[in-house]
Amino acid sequence: MIVHVLKRLPVAAVAMSVLLAFAFRVVPGYHAVFTAHGISFQEPDAWFHMRTVHNLLAHFPWRSGFDQYAYAVYPLGENVTTGPFWVGAQLRIRERSRAMDGAASV
Numbered sequence: 001m002i003v004h005v006l007k008r009l010p011v012a013a014v015a016m017s018v019l020l021a022f023a024f025r026v027v028p029g030y031h032a033v034f035t036a037h038g039i040s041f042q043e044p045d046a047w048f049h050m051r052t053v054h055n056l057l058a059h060f061p062w063r064s065g066f067d068q069y070a071y072a073v074y075p076l077g078e079n080v081t082t083g084p085f086w087v088g089a090q091l092r093i094r095e096r097s098r099a100m101d102g103a104a105s106v
Contacts, residue, residue: 052080053090063087 033040041047048067055064063084068077 049086049090052087053094056087056091057094060091 029042033042041050048070051067051069052064056062063080065080066077067080070076070078
């Protein structure tokens, strides 16, 4: 019995470390991000990724390769270097949340 517990100890230690790291990352800033008025993005990267997802939703299945509102070179814009996996993952999350909101309001 003790052998089984000792074999599972590293897995439990890693799981506890991951949960503790997640708590340190999320708990302090939770109320600054999720407000009564919606989500308040804290950095320009969040705005950029949401613009990329919005553009993908508007022109699905094609992804934009250019961002005309790029912060560093605003009037000129710049090429988008975000990979399709990240944008696709965000798109799936957004679609599921919209589906859940629609099911809740019916």
